Amino acid sequence: MTFVASVLAAAAGLLAFNSVPPVIALNNGVARLPILGYNTWNRFFCDIDEDLILTTAQLMKSLGLQDVGYNYVNIDDCYSERNRTENGDIIEDQVRFGGGMVKLNEQIHALGFKTGIYSDAGWFTCAGYPGSYGNELRDAQTFANWGFDYLKYDNCNIPFDSITRTGIIGRYERMRDALAEVGKSVGREIVFSLCEWGWSQVWLWGAELGHSWRTTGDIAANWNSLAFIINFNSFITQATDFYGRNDLDMLQLGNGGLTYEEAKSHFTAWALMKSPLLIGTDLRSIDPEILDILKNTEILAINQDPVIGKSVSPFRWGINPDWTSNSTHPAQYWSGPTQDGTVFMLLNTLNEPSTMTFNLTESPWIRAGRQYSVRDLWSHTDNGTAVRNFTAHDVPPHGVVALLLKDAGDEPDGIFPPCSVWFQCADKNGTRIGD
Incomplete structure (x- = not known):
């Protein structure tokens, strides 16, 4: 107790x-x-x-x-x-x-x-x-x-x-x-x-x-x-x-x-x-x-999702290395599946405003090569489309951002580099991006 x-x-x-x-x-x-x-x-x-x-x-x-x-x-x-x-x-x-x-x-x-x-x-x-x-x-x-x-x-x-x-x-x-x-x-x-x-x-x-x-x-x-x-x-x-x-x-x-x-x-x-x-x-x-x-x-x-019963989980700890236990600064970047898309939770554990950015595919629930519509679950607004990355500006101290991302089709053609995590990718002939 x-x-x-x-x-x-x-x-x-x-x-x-x-x-x-x-x-x-x-x-x-x-x-x-x-x-x-x-x-x-x-x-x-x-x-x-x-x-x-x-x-x-x-x-x-x-x-x-x-x-x-x-x-x-x-x-x-x-x-x-x-x-x-x-x-x-x-x-x-x-x-x-x-x-x-x-x-x-x-x-x-x-x-x-x-x-x-x-x-x-x-x-x-x-x-x-x-x-x-x-x-x-x-x-x-x-x-x-x-x-x-x-x-x-x-x-x-x-x-x-x-x-x-x-x-x-x-x-x-x-x-x-x-x-x-x-x-x-x-x-x-x-x-x-x-x-x-x-x-x-x-x-x-x-x-x-x-x-x-x-x-x-x-x-x-x-x-x-x-x-x-x-x-x-x-x-x-x-x-x-x-x-x-x-x-x-x-x-x-x-x-x-x-x-x-x-x-x-x-x-x-x-x-x-x-x-x-x-x-x-x-x-x-x-x-x-x-x-x-x-x-x-x-x-x-x-x-109360009737289709998905699982909790959100961290995909990046943020100010601490991943898998770090810190009772005053817990994991900051979380996601999980829902019946309507992928939910993201960004927690600012700092005592000052913070800008928080993540690559969409850091979440295992996001498909590479796709763009996603963004719904803010606190302002109750549709905030355009995210391609590869999302940035939340000036998140208040100890504040939260809650987003629901829904698949909105293929990402636009011609984006460089040709993969969101460029150092993991290679051409079929073995050439890596940046080589």
Whole structure:
């Protein structure tokens, strides 16, 4: 849960890069695409009640967030009583959730949303409320009976080794199996989100157990935290695909600490890396500029691409040599396939404006000898045609450029040199360009 824990996990993650396997996803009919929604923790922590949750759902509808795809309203830690009932059940806080979780779920479902709840693979949650270790089936049944559609499963207060006699995979398997059993009995599957923080290289095994898996510690509302998470995940992008994906943690937009340009970079990187997008700000006082960022339908369309489930990946690190891990200056040049073309993300990790240039064929998704129409996904404008190269001028400090390039036919005749990367090419008689 801490930033230090994330730093320690990074070293293990980088060593594991070359062994990251293709995703073998938990394909049980839910969460094929990244979850879009809301989570209470980043803004409210334990200061939650049923009125806040219902008001948030109503605002998601009235502010147009539901219209662009945000359809989960998730309750995090601190919703329950401190102790289980005499029968061993988790029970909702009788004051703050006095109307009961069943009624609250019915109200939120009536608004057209799905709902999420939280528990832990240890004795207690991270805030000290009842965890689910030893009660996985009981709790899975409770959450289903209450009407929840999603479970975030944390990793605090785990039992001693002499009790578990298993590793972290075994503890998460217990809840996965419980959710599967309950799903059969109630006729619906519950989305399973692993909040494991990357200690055990969760990107290597998470897809077999859940629909998403946290890869680092908790996010903070500052550029250093964003840069750290982006850097770490730049080495494990191939772990993401349909039904299973790296979770970069919640969106920290509108909570102070980020400039407007940093907020755009945050949202763009999370969306294009196909992370779940869970809003973590107070919608009762959200800044219109932040709301506009969250509602960028051109960026959201790539996150929710029904044809391509893969994350963007770096094709050049930029100010650092390629494959360099730098927690303050992560990779700057990224691309990936989409159903509508090739998406590019340019991140200016410097504290000053920067001009950023790349050769189109540096991206493996671009065909040599072709020209490409350029769509700016933030200005929402068509910006002409790119031939061989593209330059973004004066990208703001910690800012982002997001482009969608579509094939527009053969490049014009007569361009010299006759190949975009001239030193790699040769005439059929063996003559190299420049010889």
